[in-house]
Amino acid sequence: MPVRSDLRNVAIVAHVDHGKTTLVDAMLWQSGAFRIGSEKTDRVMDSNDLEREKGITILAKNTAVRRGDMVINIVDTPGHADFGGEVERALMMVDGVVLLVDASEGPLPQTRFVLRKALAARLPVVLVINKTDRPDARIDEVVDETYDLFLDLDADEEQIEFPIVYCASRAGRASKNKPGNGEMPDHENLDPLFDVLLEAIPAPEYTEGAALQAQVTNIDASPFLGRIGMCRVIEGTITKGQQVAWMKLDGTVQRTKITELLITEALDRVPVESAYAGDLIAVAGMADITIGETLADVETPVALPPITVDEPAISMT
Ligand code: GDP
Numbered sequence: 001m002p003v004r005s006d007l008r009n010v011a012i013v014a015h016v017d018h019g020k021t022t023l024v025d026a027m028l029w030q031s032g033a034f035r036i037g038s039e040k041t042d043r044v045m046d047s048n049d050l051e052r053e054k055g056i057t058i059l060a061k062n063t064a065v066r067r068g069d070m071v072i073n074i075v076d077t078p079g080h081a082d083f084g085g086e087v088e089r090a091l092m093m094v095d096g097v098v099l100l101v102d103a104s105e106g107p108l109p110q111t112r113f114v115l116r117k118a119l120a121a122r123l124p125v126v127l128v129i130n131k132t133d134r135p136d137a138r139i140d141e142v143v144d145e146t147y148d149l150f151l152d153l154d155a156d157e158e159q160i161e162f163p164i165v166y167c168a169s170r171a172g173r174a175s176k177n178k179p180g181n182g183e184m185p186d187h188e189n190l191d192p193l194f195d196v197l198l199e200a201i202p203a204p205e206y207t208e209g210a211a212l213q214a215q216v217t218n219i220d221a222s223p224f225l226g227r228i229g230m231c232r233v234i235e236g237t238i239t240k241g242q243q244v245a246w247m248k249l250d251g252t253v254q255r256t257k258i259t260e261l262l263i264t265e266a267l268d269r270v271p272v273e274s275a276y277a278g279d280l281i282a283v284a285g286m287a288d289i290t291i292g293e294t295l296a297d298v299e300t301p302v303a304l305p306p307i308t309v310d311e312p313a314i315s316m317t
């Protein structure tokens with residue numbers, strides 16, 4: 001199968017406070033995503049107001065890190081509880097997972113919960129041991145605890161052979177070699193992490209000449225565009241202004257026009273003319289677009305398998 005060698009889609013999984021935001025910020029920073037003169041201290045990932053207020057991450061969304069010709073889409077996963085099958089839906093967008101674990105605290109319950117789902121989806125994992133610089137780091141034990149966790153979750157031999165990258169995210173440093181407890185990784189930047197991600201996370205596959213199929217995995221709203229559907233393009237090409245078959249959950253099919261098509265650049269959604277198999281997109285133009293629906297070619301519309309959306313476990317009031 002041909003692959004999008006220029007693209008990787010990866011979900012990041014971490015217990016709260018293990019350093020997910022710090023790591024993604026550092027990846028963006030080192031990829032030149034911040035304008036010169038902007039404040040590095042401005043935390044960028046938890047941009048949602050509610051999240052900022054509560055200091056937690058609620059809505060899965062993505063950040064795109066550009067490295068030369070390569071784009072790595074990093075999809076966030078909820079760090080505390082699962083709202084409406086959100087973890088599963090985030091995992092449907094990606095081809096691999098970064099499991100970020102604090103070098104002192106080790107894997108905690110939330111890590112286990114999401115990892116179980118990632119293993120069930122047979123997504124390859126890159127283990128990032130973060131905060132190696134912590135004076136109370138206990139790197140060997142934490143790596144052992146992570147292996148134990150995989151075994152406990154019935155990971156098979158293939159799944160347990162994950163690569164490990166050691167990070168001091170706050171300093172923006174990474175290494176493939178294990179540093180001493182309380183020490184910085186030997187590399188001055190995050191390049192070893194980028195290398196391992198590009199190597200270990202498969203590029204999205206697609207079928208040559210296939211008709212459009214895009215799966216709506218999340219819903220968002222914009223003051224300018226109204227309701228927007230977040231999708232992964234599974235096959236084919238989608239273009240702004242294109243007529244598509246909107247295959248609804250009730251089984252009906254409606255011909256509709258893509259009025260706006262956006263992709264993520266760093267933390268912003270930017271309009272584009274076209275997107276291709278593997279891309280994560282946002283589309284506008286369908287007032288009541290819903291999770292689980294398919295956007296397909298008008299001539300040969302084929303729906304993707306449905307997605308089950310559970311009722312939220314906790315109500316946010
Ligand atoms: P998140 O909840 O997973 O997004 O975690 P944050 O990125 O907000 O980080 C939680 C805390 O850990 C913050 O105070 C960070 O400054 C700190 N932190 C993150 N990475 C590192 C690191 O590599 N070393 C140390 N010592 N602290 C870190």
